[in-house]
Amino acid sequence: MAPGAGVANDVSLEEPKKMMREDWRKKKELEEQRKLGNAPAEVDEEGEDINPHIPQYISSVPWYIDPSKRPQPEKQEQCSSSGDWYKGGVQEHAVATRYRKGACENCGALRHKKKNCMERPRKAGAKYTGMNIAPDELVQPQLMFDYDGKRDRWNGYDPEEHMKIVEEYSKVDLAKCALKAQKLQEELASGKLEQVNSPKHAWGEEESNSQSERDHSSEDEDKYTDDIDMPGQNFDSKRCITV
Template sequence: MASGAVSNALPAAGTNDVSLEEPKKMTREDWRKKKELEEQRKLGNAPAEVDEEGKDINPHIPQYISSVPWYIDPSKRPTLKHQRPQPEKQKQYNSSGDWYKRGVQEHAVATRYRKGACENCGALTHKKKDCMERPRKVGAKYTGMNIAPDEHVQPQLMFDYDGKRDRWNGYNPEEHMKIVEEYSKVDLAKRTLKAQKLQEELASGKLEQVNSPRHPWGEEESNSQTERDHNSEDEDEDKYADDIDMPGQNFDSKRRITVRNLRIREDIAKYLRNLDPNSAYYDPKTRAMRENPYANTGKNPDEVGYAGDNFVRYTGDTISMAQTQLFAWEAYDKGSEVHLQADPTKLELLYKSFKVKKEDFKAQQKESILEKYGGQEHLDAPPAELLLAQTEDYVEYSRHGTVIKGQEKAIACSKYEEDVKINNHTCIWGSYWKEGKWGYKCCHSFVKYSYCTGEAGKEIANTEASLMEEQPEEEEHMTKPKTLMEVGCFPFSVRQILFNILATKFCRAIISLKITRLYY
């Protein structure tokens, strides 16, 4: 019995596991059908196999590549998943923006010694033999005082081929602003020193003598020292003019003329205006971008600096020329010997006369229709701005011209429904407040989805309130103890009477409501 139980339990335990049975041997007929199907798939007469993701499997892939080993997938489903990289075996690399944090200080300091920390300083990130602090006479392990903060543990970064060779990884562009500020301060100091020297020379009188050299015949020298002093701010630039070697530019320090070739390099290139790959196509051979790169951004073509090369086709006389060409084709179809390229002057005169005749014909047709049917007064109506230049806004002004009434701030609408009256109530929920509870003002009910009882509900609520107020006073003046019958009899009888009154009035209200519905 025991052996039978074990043998019966083994298959049950292995039902959830992968079956390790070898594939069955195919018959000759099945093998022939399989080969014929493969040939049909290669010729394109039969549909290709589809894997579990719905992708077609190329029928020209060899069998030793496409077949799945029986110990991986015993179901023998067609797939190429076993040939693709497995995610669990791929190495995970850090992104190019990750880098070690420099100058990080941990400000969180422990107040007591922690187990496993340094016995000397109390930090948890190193041991006593690796401690860089001065050895204490009594360590932090025994004193529990002056525990040093933990050092920042740098992350273990692992980059791929490009990340290892990225020279700018970890560079902070804000550090360059320090250099810019330093050079700006040096430039400001130079200008201040130069202005101070000019003031000193002007005060001593040396500058006037130097700035007024004259020729022997009495005329002042045209290229005087004054012009050179005005250009003294550019002396530093002239010193390094010989070192300038920029492609496409020739620099002359005397004439200060820059000869530019090709386009101005400060302009944005066409292919950099919109980096979306689905935007306008840029042809690198002709350097043309015919479509508008800002078409899908919602910008107006009149507001952008560049709207594509096709805008040239719709500017100037392009549209009028297209209309003239269309007129030439229509006139040629009707028998007129005109051509835009062969005789443009004749076509232009003919087109002008055609437009004049067309306008005269439209004017005569309009006049004849108005004479026959009338309606000239509707065409001479004032513009809509004058017709609708009125408003229903009521504003009151004082004798001094100030607004007294009419410009009150509009009340903001609530996101909840307003003035909703349910269950025959005449007031909204929240119109009554008493003892920290909201209710209906029409019946003094504190239940939101209750039916309205009208004045009867108010009387009942007031009666109950008065009873609740009188009950403590009676208990204070009570001298003789009452029996249980005497205590419970009065409230019970009053409640029964009030309940009967409420029930009868409620039934009358329902009956009257049904009668009105039947009549209307």
């Protein structure tokens, strides 16, 4: 028996059989009947109906993929959920009272060495004094996100941070209102502004002022629109000549 003959026979057994013209015609007719609903739909491996309107290049498996090597659900990677994120700060436990073997010689915290310590360099480290030992660093979890988790911009965002900004702006607005009221009181006390007792008179005065402001703004707009050059040509509004 020549070497490789058995392998060749195995490969030949796995090759799909050629379909005759009559079989191909029957297959096409059955597909048409399934699309019309006259024939029962084809069933997959799990016993569910296959939609007959799905194209063949989507429903059929390519010839170069071995069905036995498809990824099984139990063997796939378990990704982290969308709500998981890295934690910040230090561990919530009591700080050590004495130096421990393998800790940082400078601050006395575990999980980093002296050359990687972020504390201020001490004249006598915690290894020799045993005092002011820093809390241990937090071990970050190993997170494995899927496609959506890697592209989630808001994962790990705390909405409370936005509320701090809102409170800061509200305090600024209150301070502006207080300064404006104080300035108005000072102007009234100095006599620069005259206090009007009649609300009708004040309303009419405000309305007339707003109307005059609108008239001035419209006049300014008309004045400046005449001086604007038209695009694509040299137009002189004063001479009324187009070149």
